[in-house]
Amino acid sequence: MTTITIPTLAKLKAEQEKIAVLTAYDATFAQLAADAGVEVILVGDSLGMVLQGHSSTLPVNIDDMVYHTACVARGNARAERPALIMADLPFMSYGTIEQCLESARKVMQAGAHMVKVEGDDWLIPMITSLTRQGVPVCAHLGLTPQAVNKLGGYKVQGRDSDAADAMLAHSQALEAAGVDLLVLECVPSELAARISASLTIPVVGIGAGAGTDAQVLVLQDMLGLNSGHVPKFVKNFMTDGRTVQQALAAYVAEVKDGTFPAAEHGFA
Ligand SMILES: Nc1nc(=O)c2c([nH]1)NC[C@@H]1CN(c3ccc(C(=O)N[C@@H](CCC(=O)O)C(=O)O)cc3)CN21
Ligand SMILES: CC(C)C(=O)C(=O)O
Ligand SMILES: [Mg+2]
Numbered sequence: 001m002t003t004i005t006i007p008t009l010a011k012l013k014a015e016q017e018k019i020a021v022l023t024a025y026d027a028t029f030a031q032l033a034a035d036a037g038v039e040v041i042l043v044g045d046s047l048g049m050v051l052q053g054h055s056s057t058l059p060v061n062i063d064d065m066v067y068h069t070a071c072v073a074r075g076n077a078r079a080e081r082p083a084l085i086m087a088d089l090p091f092m093s094y095g096t097i098e099q100c101l102e103s104a105r106k107v108m109q110a111g112a113h114m115v116k117v118e119g120d121d122w123l124i125p126m127i128t129s130l131t132r133q134g135v136p137v138c139a140h141l142g143l144t145p146q147a148v149n150k151l152g153g154y155k156v157q158g159r160d161s162d163a164a165d166a167m168l169a170h171s172q173a174l175e176a177a178g179v180d181l182l183v184l185e186c187v188p189s190e191l192a193a194r195i196s197a198s199l200t201i202p203v204v205g206i207g208a209g210a211g212t213d214a215q216v217l218v219l220q221d222m223l224g225l226n227s228g229h230v231p232k233f234v235k236n237f238m239t240d241g242r243t244v245q246q247a248l249a250a251y252v253a254e255v256k257d258g259t260f261p262a263a264e265h266g267f268a
Contacts, residue, residue: 004039004084006114006136006180012039012213013202019214020255021086021204022222022248025051025068027075029219034079036248040181040204041076042216043069043112045088045146050220057145060090062103066110073111086138086181087112091146100126104135116183118144120170124177131178139174141167142208143186154231156186156207156267164191171195171203183216184208186233189266207233209266215255222251233265 012019021040024030025047033041047068048060069087076082087107094100094117104115114136117123123139130137142157151157158167168191171182182203184192189209196203196212205212217234220226223244224236237247237254254260 003082006084009039009084009181009202009214010200013200018255018258019202019204020252021214021216022251023047023050023216023218024072024075025219026071027078030072030075030083030085031078032245032248033219034076034081034083036245037081037252038083038248040214040216041072041083041085042116043072043085043087043107044218045090046218048090050218056148058091058148060088062090062093062106065090066106069107069110069112076111084113085111086114086116088116094123094126097125097129101129101133104130104133108135114138114180116140116181118146120166121173124173127174127177127179136180137178138181138183138204139171139179140183140185141170141174141187142184142192145185154186156188158187158191164188167191168195168198171199175199175201184212186231186267188268189263190268205261207231207265207267210258210261210263215261217251223247232267233261235260235262235265 020038022033022038023042023044024033045057045060048054048057089103093103116138118140158164186207192208193211202213204214204216206216221234222237224238237250
């Protein structure tokens, strides 16, 4: 079997097969995730919270992302069927075209196959440039953790009808600008389903209900390693005496057959 590519993901959406995404930040878990059948590994800037112990993703810098992307790329390469590696561009590393291209160059040269950026319309010049340079892009809408200070907390987004209409319009503009994938985080399930149905590109949900084309969770969260407040969208798969490998396989199976997410993992 060959590595997962952008066209593979588009084909999975077209064939209505759900796509399983997980974060990983190191070689061991990257290989385990790929071997469990995860199609996309996200080297998320959530590593600032999960690995570094910060209370937001803002302290993460591009060198952190390069280091963890390189670790993940080495583990992923040992998998029987490597996943597609997506790397978050961290806070304030993509505000201008020049800075965005330089940040993307660093993570792509470290082994990423795609970059992810948080934001709406304002990203279009950066997306256009990345796309022209051959860099696949994932956009991230809804709860965008890098904007936590503006949003006033980790809260569900797009609840009123104006915000919902704006999110749909932004997602369509981002697709038209060339993005290959879209993450929707903490968005009412009905809105996320409406956006997913209106786009050709796959939509990845986290706290966005069962109507998206793909699901993502933070690896530690789905292994039950969460401390403190556990977000509503998290499900612990490390149950029933499972090994880590079995928990990862259960996650992939439940995403594929639609068992996860259940209604209780989404927002109205
Ligand atoms: N371990 C971990 N898991 C994540 O999913 C995650 C991170 N870290 N770090 C970066 C962001 C931050 N995320 C978060 C953090 C908290 C909530 C949360 O508590 N949400 C409330 C919703 C409140 C409302 O109704 O508006 C919840 O109860 O789920 C959501 C996303 C998602 N990301
Ligand atoms: C939660 C996902 C979507 C993310 O951006 C991250 O892990 O950083
Ligand atoms: Mg992130």
